[in-house]
Amino acid sequence: MSSPAETPGSDAFTASLAGLAHGMAGLAQDSAAVQIREMRLLAAAAALAEKTAAGSPARVREQDMVLRSISAELGAIMRVADRTMQRRIDEARTIVEDYPTVLEAWEAGRIVRGHVLAIVAAGSVLPPDLRGQFADAAIPKCERDTPNRVRPALEMLAQHLHPRSFSERHEEASAGRCVRIVPGGDGMSELIARMPTAIAEGIHDRLTRMGRAVIDTRGERAAAAGLGVGCDDDDASRAEIVATDARTMDQVRADLFADLLLAGTPALDDTKDTSAGPLGKIRARIQVVIPAHSLAGDDHDACDLVGRSPIDPATARVLAAGNTQWERLVTHPVTGAVLAVDSYRVPEKMRRYLQARDQHCRFPGCRQAAVRCEIDHNHDRALGGKTDCGNLCHLCQRHHSMKQFTCWRVRQLTGGVLEWTSPLGRIYREDAPTPAVAFTPADTRSTEAAPF
Structure with a gap:
């Protein structure tokens, strides 16, 4: 336990931290x-x-x-x-x-x-x-x-x-998709599936979101199942199982994976209806950056599955065609900075603009995709900070909490650039990510406009 003189923010604490940083x-x-x-x-x-x-x-x-x-x-x-x-x-x-x-x-x-x-x-x-x-x-x-x-x-x-197009190489690699089992000890085995990245990421995202729903609603589902006076034995037994559920996220994901493959519906889905149940309604969500020339039909370059790895342009185009909430990014022809965003439907214009600008958590070094982050008021709203793009950025839960409860501070400069200040007063500059669309005069690829 630290002495009062060594509490965070004190001169003694700062001096000790400075010594550690220098070393x-x-x-x-x-x-x-x-x-x-x-x-x-x-x-x-x-x-x-x-x-x-x-x-x-x-x-x-x-x-x-x-x-x-x-x-x-x-x-x-x-x-x-x-x-x-x-x-x-x-x-x-x-x-x-x-x-x-x-x-x-x-x-x-x-x-x-x-x-x-x-x-x-x-x-x-x-x-x-x-x-x-x-x-x-x-x-x-x-x-x-x-x-x-x-x-x-x-x-x-x-x-x-x-020298070879990504689509050509992806097609060859896709021919090797498979599912295999690796026996382990203590009655356990690993089930390994090799498949296109977009599909694998979608599966993992859906399992994660379903798992989060199971964990976050344990109390509500226990009460709804009839815990207390007036419930029959089956309801009481089910309520007790839900109320005492202490599985981790990894365990819940594994159980949901088995439920969906073997029975077609999660075991804890209250309605038992695959299509209408609360867990069954959850769908996968991934974040993909698609260059304009790839959207227009160019298969040479890969597209970016944010937070993971490249995917082939054909898959990216299929995802774009089936999505009703994707938008065009208008960028500055010289700097490449995002200037505006439009879409067929704009449910949360400012949030989607920030997702396009930030792409991921804006704390130095963090790659958590923006769609899984929280939006932070760099200058706190309670202290007069405006809800404006020049005062907002995406932070993952870990770094959002760190900004709130430690001496780390951030301010946003022009162009979406963030300037982080550590407890020692060190400055860490966090430039805005490279825009999803940029114009390069030397690019000899097709310049045909995308069919927006």
């Missing part, structure tokens, strides 16, 4: 230097194996044997398995040889290890001769954001640079 900053620099040195040593090990086997008639086999031997030696020193060390050597060689500019940016402190790994992972779909071009475009993106936040943008960039 962590120094540790980050030292750690990066050690990691980069290790990376170069491991890449040198790969080069040694290749050089040693260069004159051998069975060059490939000889190189593999030498690499195994080196991996075993270095693994013993580091106390890790030789297979683990060999994977590290392969990763290091890829970074040093295919992404030299990325390594230089890491050494200069412009990016961190997480950025490097995100670039390598996203670039793995590209042929080696395109990785340098990809790295040059990826580094500036990484300098502006955290590894977690920038990962989707890197994936979209890699898909754009790929």
Whole structure:
């Protein structure tokens, strides 16, 4: 328990936190230097194996044997398995040889290890001769954001640079969709389904929303089932089951998944009617950003399933065609900033505008999709803050609560830019996300207008 002098906001607390922050900053620099040195040593090990086997008639086999031997030696020193060390050597060689500019940016402190790994992972779909071009475009993106936040943008960039269209590759991958079971211990197994991302995300979203409805209405459903005087035995038994339900969200999701597949209706749906029951009415919801040229029929680039990964343009167009509440984004032709939003129906114009602008939680590093966030008055409404787009942004529940109950503060600048101030007075600038539609003069793709 802290003393009164060390309570949040006190000089003693601030001084202690400042010391921790200073120490962590120094540790980050030292750690990066050690990691980069290790990376170069491991890449040198790969080069040694290749050089040693260069004159051998069975060059490939000889190189593999030498690499195994080196991996075993270095693994013993580091106390890790030789297979683990060999994977590290392969990763290091890829970074040093295919992404030299990325390594230089890491050494200069412009990016961190997480950025490097995100670039390598996203670039793995590209042929080696395109990785340098990809790295040059990826580094500036990484300098502006955290590894977690920038990962989707890197994936979209890699898909754009790929010589084959995303739709063509997705069609091939979709042929491998399947469901398989992996037996586990204690009478448990894992049921794994490989399917298109949009479908998988929709399934998970619906299970989550149904699960939230089950958890949030336990008390109401127990009372409605007849808990108390005058109810029959079946109602009383059902009410007791509902009232004592202490399952976690993961457990509820798993139970709903089994109910829907085996019986077609959730076990705790009061009406027992798949189509009319309160849980049965819940439908999946996903957030997709569709570039105008993809909406018009261009299949080369991927579309962005916000918070997850790219999806194919054909699926995105089907989702757009079946949705009655999607809208056109009008953007500035130079800056790309969102200027206006329109739609066929506008149920919550300001909220939908903010969803288009923010795309995700606006706390630095958070990627929670805007559709799952809360709208925050940056300057509190109770203190005179206006309900205006220049005073509103999306924050997930975690960061909304943190802004409310800790010393973190935020103010919104022009263009949707947020300026966060930490308890130590450090400033963290959170730029508005890249708009869903941008105009680039060098783009040679179809400029045919989308059928709005």
